[in-house]
Amino acid sequence: MNVVVWNENRHEKTNAKVAEIYPTGIHGAIADFLNEEEVNVKTATLEETEHGLTEEILNETDVLLWWGHVAHHEVQDEIVEKVQQRVLEGMGLIVLHSGHFSKIFKQLMGTTCDLKWREAGEKERLWAVDPTHPIAEGLGEYIELEQEEMYGEHFDIPTPDELVFVSWFEGGEVFRSGATFKRGKGKIFYFRPGHETYPTYYNKDVQRVIKNAVKWVNNQNTPTHVYGNTKPLENISEK
Amino acid sequence: MNVVVWNENRHEKTNAKVAEIYPTGIHGAIADFLNEEEVNVKTATLEETEHGLTEEILNETDVLLWWGHVAHHEVQDEIVEKVQQRVLEGMGLIVLHSGHFSKIFKQLMGTTCDLKWREAGEKERLWAVDPTHPIAEGLGEYIELEQEEMYGEHFDIPTPDELVFVSWFEGGEVFRSGATFKRGKGKIFYFRPGHETYPTYYNKDVQRVIKNAVKWVNNQNTPTHVYGNTKPLENISEK
Amino acid sequence: MNVVVWNENRHEKTNAKVAEIYPTGIHGAIADFLNEEEVNVKTATLEETEHGLTEEILNETDVLLWWGHVAHHEVQDEIVEKVQQRVLEGMGLIVLHSGHFSKIFKQLMGTTCDLKWREAGEKERLWAVDPTHPIAEGLGEYIELEQEEMYGEHFDIPTPDELVFVSWFEGGEVFRSGATFKRGKGKIFYFRPGHETYPTYYNKDVQRVIKNAVKWVNNQNTPTHVYGNTKPLENISEK
Amino acid sequence: MNVVVWNENRHEKTNAKVAEIYPTGIHGAIADFLNEEEVNVKTATLEETEHGLTEEILNETDVLLWWGHVAHHEVQDEIVEKVQQRVLEGMGLIVLHSGHFSKIFKQLMGTTCDLKWREAGEKERLWAVDPTHPIAEGLGEYIELEQEEMYGEHFDIPTPDELVFVSWFEGGEVFRSGATFKRGKGKIFYFRPGHETYPTYYNKDVQRVIKNAVKWVNNQNTPTHVYGNTKPLENISEK
Numbered sequence: 002m003n004v005v006v007w008n009e010n011r012h013e014k015t016n017a018k019v020a021e022i023y024p025t026g027i028h029g030a031i032a033d034f035l036n037e038e039e040v041n042v043k044t045a046t047l048e049e050t051e052h053g054l055t056e057e058i059l060n061e062t063d064v065l066l067w068w069g070h071v072a073h074h075e076v077q078d079e080i081v082e083k084v085q086q087r088v089l090e091g092m093g094l095i096v097l098h099s100g101h102f103s104k105i106f107k108q109l110m111g112t113t114c115d116l117k118w119r120e121a122g123e124k125e126r127l128w129a130v131d132p133t134h135p136i137a138e139g140l141g142e143y144i145e146l147e148q149e150e151m152y153g154e155h156f157d158i159p160t161p162d163e164l165v166f167v168s169w170f171e172g173g174e175v176f177r178s179g180a181t182f183k184r185g186k187g188k189i190f191y192f193r194p195g196h197e198t199y200p201t202y203y204n205k206d207v208q209r210v211i212k213n214a215v216k217w218v219n220n221q222n223t224p225t226h227v228y229g230n231t232k233p234l235e236n237i238s239e240k
Numbered sequence: 241m242n243v244v245v246w247n248e249n250r251h252e253k254t255n256a257k258v259a260e261i262y263p264t265g266i267h268g269a270i271a272d273f274l275n276e277e278e279v280n281v282k283t284a285t286l287e288e289t290e291h292g293l294t295e296e297i298l299n300e301t302d303v304l305l306w307w308g309h310v311a312h313h314e315v316q317d318e319i320v321e322k323v324q325q326r327v328l329e330g331m332g333l334i335v336l337h338s339g340h341f342s343k344i345f346k347q348l349m350g351t352t353c354d355l356k357w358r359e360a361g362e363k364e365r366l367w368a369v370d371p372t373h374p375i376a377e378g379l380g381e382y383i384e385l386e387q388e389e390m391y392g393e394h395f396d397i398p399t400p401d402e403l404v405f406v407s408w409f410e411g412g413e414v415f416r417s418g419a420t421f422k423r424g425k426g427k428i429f430y431f432r433p434g435h436e437t438y439p440t441y442y443n444k445d446v447q448r449v450i451k452n453a454v455k456w457v458n459n460q461n462t463p464t465h466v467y468g469n470t471k472p473l474e475n476i477s478e479k
Numbered sequence: 480m481n482v483v484v485w486n487e488n489r490h491e492k493t494n495a496k497v498a499e500i501y502p503t504g505i506h507g508a509i510a511d512f513l514n515e516e517e518v519n520v521k522t523a524t525l526e527e528t529e530h531g532l533t534e535e536i537l538n539e540t541d542v543l544l545w546w547g548h549v550a551h552h553e554v555q556d557e558i559v560e561k562v563q564q565r566v567l568e569g570m571g572l573i574v575l576h577s578g579h580f581s582k583i584f585k586q587l588m589g590t591t592c593d594l595k596w597r598e599a600g601e602k603e604r605l606w607a608v609d610p611t612h613p614i615a616e617g618l619g620e621y622i623e624l625e626q627e628e629m630y631g632e633h634f635d636i637p638t639p640d641e642l643v644f645v646s647w648f649e650g651g652e653v654f655r656s657g658a659t660f661k662r663g664k665g666k667i668f669y670f671r672p673g674h675e676t677y678p679t680y681y682n683k684d685v686q687r688v689i690k691n692a693v694k695w696v697n698n699q700n701t702p703t704h705v706y707g708n709t710k711p712l713e714n715i716s717e718k
Numbered sequence: 719m720n721v722v723v724w725n726e727n728r729h730e731k732t733n734a735k736v737a738e739i740y741p742t743g744i745h746g747a748i749a750d751f752l753n754e755e756e757v758n759v760k761t762a763t764l765e766e767t768e769h770g771l772t773e774e775i776l777n778e779t780d781v782l783l784w785w786g787h788v789a790h791h792e793v794q795d796e797i798v799e800k801v802q803q804r805v806l807e808g809m810g811l812i813v814l815h816s817g818h819f820s821k822i823f824k825q826l827m828g829t830t831c832d833l834k835w836r837e838a839g840e841k842e843r844l845w846a847v848d849p850t851h852p853i854a855e856g857l858g859e860y861i862e863l864e865q866e867e868m869y870g871e872h873f874d875i876p877t878p879d880e881l882v883f884v885s886w887f888e889g890g891e892v893f894r895s896g897a898t899f900k901r902g903k904g905k906i907f908y909f910r911p912g913h914e915t916y917p918t919y920y921n922k923d924v925q926r927v928i929k930n931a932v933k934w935v936n937n938q939n940t941p942t943h944v945y946g947n948t949k950p951l952e953n954i955s956e957k
Contacts (some may be wrong), residue, residue, distance in 0.1 A: 109350040115467040129941045132903045155465035172472030224846045226394035228354040233411030368702045463607045589826040593945040601954045633943035650950030704872035706832040711889030715840045
């Protein structure tokens with residue numbers, strides 16, 4: 002399985018605190034723990050040619066992870082089109098945290114993907130509300146993060162296919178923090194935590210969820226449908 | 241309730257058979273039976289200024305019906321943006337038949353909305369598979385249409401919020417023919433039948449469904465959410 | 480529309496505090512505000528013959544509300560069977576608060592319907608997470624209840640057809656507080672708040688939700704399906 | 719993974735045609751092809767002590783397949799209770815064909831699970847309508863069965879969590895033929911084909927679906943929730 006971790010990699014260069022927490026970038030930290038699994042992991046960033054997402058790379062990618070925040074608008078529309086195309090063809094997509102406002106996520110959802118937010122270093126508790134879901138394998142009843150950015154409802158997304166986590170925030174809000182979607186042959190997982198100024202991606206439960214999600218969104222060999230004009234499979238009566 | 245029936249109105253001008261079946265256009269036929277209900281009905285067509293969908297008209301529209309086929313690409317992107325914006329704000333949208341490939345539907349779905357199709361004048365039977373749904377009120381177990389265009393699976397849409405009808409076709413295919421979706425504050429209903437060369441919109445059951453759907457997608461006064469940066473509702477502990 | 484508010488009416492007789500808050504019983508308080516709508520409201524309680532739910536009464540009931548807590552086991556199985564039968568035939572059902580553990584709800588869900596709970600007079604905030612839903616009409620972004628019993632996830636129910644409210648609790652839990660289900664021709668709404676020692680059913684937003692839900696679960700005239708052995712609608716080829 | 723194939727094994731003893739098609743019983747035929755996978759397969763039948771489903775066996779079973787038809791009422795209620803309990807604890811369940819009317823399926827669904835049916839040796843075509851689903855891995859666009867019993871809508875089940883297959887029948891009906899459900903920690907798959915007088919379980923695509931489903935319903939290690947009275951995780955303010 003070929004996995005690409007994409008990151009805009011901007012905060013890491015402009016904010017010393019972020020650079021300290023994630024010395025090899027958020028993508029580096031995520032790639033590190035994914036390398037513990039039996040998958041081939043590459044990273045790609047905004048500043049690379051074609052954002053590191055050339056057609057060749059995309060075509061051999063099974064699962065793409067996406068972290069972006071301040072530079073969503075710098076992502077070229079034609080790259081977004083190609084990523085969308087690949088998701089519809091069956092590439093798995095994991096959208097992390099502030100990626101909720103990425104072009105690719107909004108385009109796949111058809112909504113604003115807007116939400117409430119607040120940076121106050123408050124506690125988040127993600128409750129596992131679907132006890133059947135492979136993405137929650139190996140977890141306890143909830144994940145607790147001592148400090149995170151708050152995202153609050155209403156989260157303007159279509160009804161998720163599955164709701165895996167619901168967050169409680171110290172400041173009084175709730176959020177649908179782990180949600181799956183299907184688009185074409187592609188499986189999508191949105192996972193809320195991961196603000197750049199907190200060491201969230203070092204949390205073992207967060208890593209467990211992302212590892213599980215990589216497996217879950219990976220589509221092996223489901224039916225490929227043919228579209229367009231088609232001949233009848235049965236006789237049609239004269240009228 | 242203000243209802244606008246939008247039609248590209250192209251086949252009616254170029255195809256004598258269509259003009260004969262729908263002398264006032266498909267929009268005219270639909271407006272006629274909607275006028276039997278307690279709603280204000282207007283029509284709008286592609287050739288009008290801003291396709292008849294000016295900001296003023298859109299702002300006072302509660303429910304928009306959409307029929308298009310050969311001229312999807314002629315619909316201006318900025319009008320599509322405005323329609324999408326209004327749906328997200330709560331305007332109901334009913335997408336009819338070949339409108340599956342309209343810019344507005346594809347943009348709200350995030351998928352190709354592709355399907356199999358065939359014009360062979362074959363029989364379609366739409367089975368009502370959700371016996372709780374207000375859109376099926378007043379119907380029997382199924383709607384039978386002696387001759388229709390075939391649309392077959394796979395229909396490349398996101399998982400519908402609700403599946404109301406499944407079609408059987410003489411030639412051997414099935415299709416999810418009546419499906420609801422939620423986007424923002426807007427409710428959407430896709431309804432399959434309505435090929436231009438058949439008198440489908442004169443069928444009483446088809447009319448019943450569309451009348452029911454107009455009521456169902458109409459959003460009165462649901463919560464309006466505030467997005468963006470927000471203050472805590474509870475005290476956040478010092479850390 | 481004929482509405483019946485059912486209550487086990489036990490706390491009201493044994494707990495002075497409850498009797499003081501609800502002098503005519505929880506059923507009386509609910510019937511009072513439902514009487515502001517254009518519906519016929521009756522009440523029924525556990526101690527009545529057949530729990531006040533005779534076949535005659537059930538047959539003419541369009542919507543049934545259910546409040547129970549300490550006496551779930553005293554509800555006769557044959558009455559539960561009849562109520563289930565009526566729901567499958569199209570009677571709307573609204574299950575309130577501790578009714579989550581009623582025989583009728585568990586039987587319709589197929590799960591334990593278990594949950595976490597705590598009586599600590601803590602704050603509950605119900606966020607409206609589906610901004611299209613008629614059950615949320617007339618509300619703001621959330622409902623705040625200064626003191627309520629806590630119900631926490633995991634709530635052991637099947638995936639709801641629609642998730643309307645998610646609760647935040649002061650003590651650190653979340654809960655899927657407003658959820659819809661379809662069973663047969665019947666529509667079901669579960670609504671969490673309503674502990675007997677708090678004046679929850681006098682809260683105007685709570686009343687608004689219950690009034691909206693009564694309309695929403697009421698099924699008028701959807702298709703009645705025929706089951707069992709059936710003749711073909713089309714010719715079947717010899718083989 | 720421990721798999722048990724349960725069969726009432728009645729037609730095989732009373733109908734020579736069935737005995738000829740399935741000389742080791744339907745359970746034998748299913749166990750045979752499941753043995754091609756890396757799983758431990760056992761069978762169990764109605765006539766065995768406790769129907770072959772003792773507590774010991776159930777406790778070590780990861781996935782249970784269920785085929786029954788004429789003897790649903792002979793299955794003891796207490797065994798059904800134990801199977802339901804195990805499903806809620808996480809045992810996967812695959813309900814085959816006429817198992818739609820089994821006690822265990824009806825109890826988990828909360829509905830009648832009724833449907834239309836006809837034995838006319840007609841053609842069935844199962845269209846794969848969810849091109850992301852692991853249960854459809856390795857298939858083409860549809861599965862064609864030259865002769866099968868017909869099951870037609872309305873199928874009185876709750877809204878499936880996922881709809882994987884929709885059947886077309888020669889005689890004019892459609893059916894939701896492959897559907898998933900979640901109950902407690904358990905994953906359930908209902909799969910329609912498999913009438914006893916046709917060699918359906920020798921069809922390679924049908925075998926593929928059942929093999930895929932065994933993997934899909936198998937729950938490894940998802941969160942185990944604690945229910946009941948619970949202490950707060952956060953301070954609750956004095957009021």
